[in-house]
Amino acid sequence: MSTVPAAPPLAADAVVFRTRADEVYAQLKRDVAEFRMVPGDRFTENEVSERLGVSRTPVRQALFRLQQEGYVEVLFRSGWRVLPFDFDQFEQLYDLRMVLETTAARRLCETDRHIDLGLLDQLVSIWLVPAAQRSTHAAQVALWDEQFHCALVAAAGNAEMARVHGDVTDRIRIIRRLDFTKQPRIDATYDEHAKILKAIRAHRGDQAAMLLRAHIETSQAEVRKITLHQVHMARHAPG
Incomplete structure (x- = not known):
């Protein structure tokens, strides 16, 4: 059988x-x-x-x-x-990120546009807190920072913008996280995010976009400097 x-x-x-x-x-x-x-x-x-x-x-x-x-x-x-870091590509991705986020910031300030106020309230609860309540944990702040920028774009209500921004976020994450290896950068991130949120809540679109642009440019320059230093140190580490 x-x-x-x-x-x-x-x-x-x-x-x-x-x-x-x-x-x-x-x-x-x-x-x-x-x-x-x-x-x-x-x-x-x-x-x-x-x-x-x-x-x-x-x-x-x-x-x-x-x-x-x-x-x-x-x-x-x-x-x-x-692969070596392609800084030209990262520069292009940061440029795209800048366009998406500053556009979203302006839209969030338009009084006749439907926006997700719940997302903004969540951001306020994290970033507009007394100094004593701020997190000093680099990994946590890095995660919150990424969520902050993604939430701004998502709250503006354009799903395609949010999708493209999400792709950019994924591609720059590997170097962006280095911006939180030093406490002064964590403190600056809290201060800058707070100013951006205050401008948005006051419906000052141009100011919000200007603050956001300056914030991203500073982070971009810091990340590039730290990345080059980290690569140098790793290559010359003993053993």
Whole structure:
């Protein structure tokens, strides 16, 4: 009597591999963002597999995903390489971010436009607080800062603007987070966000846009300076 072979558990395996690939992807992205993998570094899939304790399949999936996002490139017969930071591209993304956010700020000040007041109230509860209640945790402030700028665009009510802004946000996150490695920049972020919110609440569109532009330009310059310093230090670290 013949038996029908059982179907292989493809679905379950796919879930495991997808989960592992996501974990490897997140870890490698953190390694690049925190300069454990320095721009220009070369490595192989086997090296990553051994370091993270996973098979090559999720590693390869994660690397292809990072390749699509512009973090790494595959080298012919010699593994992979962390791509150098493309500062020209970051400058262009910051320019686009500037246009989107200043446009949103002006729209938020138009009294005849429907805006999401709930989002603005949430921002007020975070940024318009006494100095003693401010967070000094860099990772937390970095997250709140990103949410602040995304919420401004979302509150303006244009879903396509918010979608494009979200894409820009994803692409600059790797260097933007460096703006919160020093306490003076955290303090400045609180002060500048508070002024922007006050201008918006007072329906002063030109002032809000001007403050937002200055805030983004300062952050952009600081991030570039810190990024170059971090890359230099990582390359010259002992061992």
